[in-house]
Amino acid sequence: MKNKKPKLAVFKLSSCDGCQLSILDAEDELLAVLGAVDIAYFPEASSRMLPGPYDIGLIEGSVTTPHDVELARQIRKDCKVLITIGACATAGGIQALRNWKDVKEFTKIVYAHPQYISTLDRSMPVASFIHVDFELRGCPVNKYQLIDVIVAYLNNKKPNITSHSVCMECKQKGNVCVMVAHGTPCLGPVTQTGCGSICPSYDRGCYGCFGPMDSPNTSSLARNIEARGETKYDIMLAFRGFNAYSEPFRKESEVYEK
Ligand code: SF4
Numbered sequence: 001m002k003n004k005k006p007k008l009a010v011f012k013l014s015s016c017d018g019c020q021l022s023i024l025d026a027e028d029e030l031l032a033v034l035g036a037v038d039i040a041y042f043p044e045a046s047s048r049m050l051p052g053p054y055d056i057g058l059i060e061g062s063v064t065t066p067h068d069v070e071l072a073r074q075i076r077k078d079c080k081v082l083i084t085i086g087a088c089a090t091a092g093g094i095q096a097l098r099n100w101k102d103v104k105e106f107t108k109i110v111y112a113h114p115q116y117i118s119t120l121d122r123s124m125p126v127a128s129f130i131h132v133d134f135e136l137r138g139c140p141v142n143k144y145q146l147i148d149v150i151v152a153y154l155n156n157k158k159p160n161i162t163s164h165s166v167c168m169e170c171k172q173k174g175n176v177c178v179m180v181a182h183g184t185p186c187l188g189p190v191t192q193t194g195c196g197s198i199c200p201s202y203d204r205g206c207y208g209c210f211g212p213m214d215s216p217n218t219s220s221l222a223r224n225i226e227a228r229g230e231t232k233y234d235i236m237l238a239f240r241g242f243n244a245y246s247e248p249f250r251k252e253s254e255v256y257e258k
């Protein structure tokens, strides 16, 4: 009998696999979803690899090599709905730090035979090369948000992922603001929520692992942090984390690089 369940595929480009581990970590919650989908391709989890086309594709990792470009284009052809997951896939990841430097210099230092390395000058988000239907932020992604997105597409609905700042969650939890109370630099005002404001809950500033929220006022936050005595260099570094090549964080870091 023909299997009519939607086919789900999970792909990887250049990354640490952390977001795929978030999928495995969602095992209990996914059991309910698993009844509704056929996991047709997920090499990290199973040797069963069915060919496309797939109804839903999840793609982790940034585009950093010519092979990644080809693979991303093929994945787009194979998937009806394509969702990028994590900071690498949506913003180039930590590996995008090389985008401000000469990558050839790095390969000379790191590899004994750099002539065998074929890489692009920059690490870029997947959406720079192909159309993606939804970008889920986070380093790694929040498993509950991931399940929400999968379930939404299974039901032909728009995902309902909040795009407000980490500050909102801080207020909801009744956290003492580390910026106001202790003068600790915090990217919470410009970072998208999704983590439950973990870091400020433990008296630490947010370093932006969920990437920019909708319409972030990065220049106002940067001026505020500068007025608290941080150096321009440290402010540049604050915006150059896992989401350094997201446009708002990239632009703000470049303002403070000068
Ligand atoms: S601690 Fe950070 S995230 Fe929380 S309210 Fe203050 S600035 Fe916002």
Ligand code: SF4
Pocket (backbone or CB within 6 Å): 166, 191, 192, 195, 196, 197, 198, 199, 200, 205, 206, 207, 208, 209, 210
């Ligand atoms: S760095 Fe910011 S976004 Fe990441 S877990 Fe901490 S509070 Fe959340």
